[in-house]
């Protein structure tokens with residue numbers, strides 16, 4: 071085989087690798103919008119599986135007994151049965167998961183009710199600048215109102231076309247893709263709109279109050 075052929079093949083490989091990097095946005099640094107170009111936040115690595123993280127307790131909630139309260143500082147507090155929840159407008163999203171324990175999982179397909187549709191239903195008062203999630207396992211977590219009121223936030227009951235499994239927070243969990251995944255409450259039972267911020271389970275145990283993965287806000 072001629073030397074030139076080998077060289078040609080090596081070059082082709084190099085070009086392909088560089089093309090892939092370009093597609094992935096690799097080697098882009100120092101740009102103000104880096105977070106939107108680069109897909110993997112700092113200090114994260116991609117996984118193909120979906121790890122399970124919880125407090126060692128996975129509540130088993132029958133859909134018939136399940137209720138979701140959306141209340142606090144709102145004009146029209148609601149307590150929804152599963153049937154009523156499914157009767158709300160349905161939304162599908164695709165988003166990445168970024169866990170503070172350094173794994174990220176791309177392209178998760180969710181189905182559920184958009185946070186914005188729940189907000190429209192209960193009409194939070196202007197003073198309600200915080201949202202506190204309460205779960206069936208006793209877990210709580212907090213976000214600013216505008217974090218919940220984003221177009222990619224979904225209250226999900228399906229993942230990849232299947233009912234959300236119990237281990238991943240079924241029947242219904244929150245998904246807030248732009249923040250570390252501990253902000254996405256599994257087994258959600260109450261969404262509370264509040265004037266005051268109320269740091270949740272991990273937030274009072276040293277995790278960052280905001281938790282933006284692009285700013286690597288892991289710990290406080």
Ligand SMILES: Nc1nc2c(c(=O)[nH]1)N[C@H]1C(S)=C(S)[C@@H](COP(=O)(O)O)O[C@H]1N2
Nearest residue numbers: 121122123124125205209238252254255256
């Ligand atoms: N109710 C509840 N929600 C929770 C948790 C929990 O322990 N209880 N753990 C949080 C953490 S730390 C992470 S990383 C994700 C994990 O979700 P997963 O098990 O579906 O990957 O759920 C978050 N939501």
Ligand SMILES: [Mo]
Nearest residue numbers: 123169170252
């Ligand atoms: Mo986590």
